[in-house]
Amino acid sequence: MIRTFTQDDVIRYVYHETSEEESKEIEKAMLCDAELQTMYKEISGVKNRLDAAQKAPSDMVVNNILNYSKSLNLLSNK
Amino acid sequence: MEKYKISDSKLVSLYKLGSEEAFEQLLDRHKFRVFTTIYLIVKDNYVAEDLLQETFIKAIRTIKEGRYNEEGKFLPWILRIAHNLAIDNFRKEKRYPTVILEDGSSVFNTLQFAEDSIESAQIKQDTHVKLRQLIDELPDAQREVLVMRHYMDMSFQEISENTGVSINTALGRMRYALINLRKKMKQYNIAYDQNIYPR
Numbered sequence: 027m028i029r030t031f032t033q034d035d036v037i038r039y040v041y042h043e044t045s046e047e048e049s050k051e052i053e054k055a056m057l058c059d060a061e062l063q064t065m066y067k068e069i070s071g072v073k074n075r076l077d078a079a080q081k082a083p084s085d086m087v088v089n090n091i092l093n094y095s096k097s098l099n100l101l102s103n104k
Numbered sequence: 105m106e107k108y109k110i111s112d113s114k115l116v117s118l119y120k121l122g123s124e125e126a127f128e129q130l131l132d133r134h135k136f137r138v139f140t141t142i143y144l145i146v147k148d149n150y151v152a153e154d155l156l157q158e159t160f161i162k163a164i165r166t167i168k169e170g171r172y173n174e175e176g177k178f179l180p181w182i183l184r185i186a187h188n189l190a191i192d193n194f195r196k197e198k199r200y201p202t203v204i205l206e207d208g209s210s211v212f213n214t215l216q217f218a219e220d221s222i223e224s225a226q227i228k229q230d231t232h233v234k235l236r237q238l239i240d241e242l243p244d245a246q247r248e249v250l251v252m253r254h255y256m257d258m259s260f261q262e263i264s265e266n267t268g269v270s271i272n273t274a275l276g277r278m279r280y281a282l283i284n285l286r287k288k289m290k291q292y293n294i295a296y297d298q299n300i301y302p303r
Contacts, residue, residue, distance in 0.1 A: 092128060
């Protein structure tokens, strides 16, 4: 028998918080449940977008951090 | 989560031994996630950059002084430092509010660096900027869970422990956040890839 899954289960699945067994069951359920499959596609789509929307700091700040680290290394080598 | 050839803990060990290249790799791997987490809390680019610097300086000192806990994982640890600094700053700013523009910079920054305005106009076209604005517009409770789960990579169990709500409530907030974002993305015509198949 195929278990019934909720939207929250799909979210846990998308964020890799389901056990291997549960994941297989969700995948099986998605094959027969169009609504669940649509939910999965939409949530995964938003998740990918959130990854792509990550912001980059300026090179200046990154260099400041690297220089700070190097300056500590120089001090400890003296 | 991305998989790397050399683990973070190995890089930390190499850095302790004096390898600056190892630290550069750590910074390169995690700067986007740490910066985005801070930015989504403070909503000001310049403040977020200051806090990013502060976060990594704290991390550098902790590692160099031998106070880094080897058993923990680097990313959750540094994200926790970033989150705490951002929250402290957010609370301070609440007492002295600044006007934040659509692109996330304050009026003060725009006045001080007038040459940024052309760039800002271009950035406004960027759908990523729009998406970050949509995240900003989420109710606080939903945004908090979204940032913690998505950018800080905390489990729903950890979120529940840190925010004092049940796992189901945290999951529910995440569900509303994602559904709200999806609706708004459709409304603003922000494309998202639906051609995804089960992992």
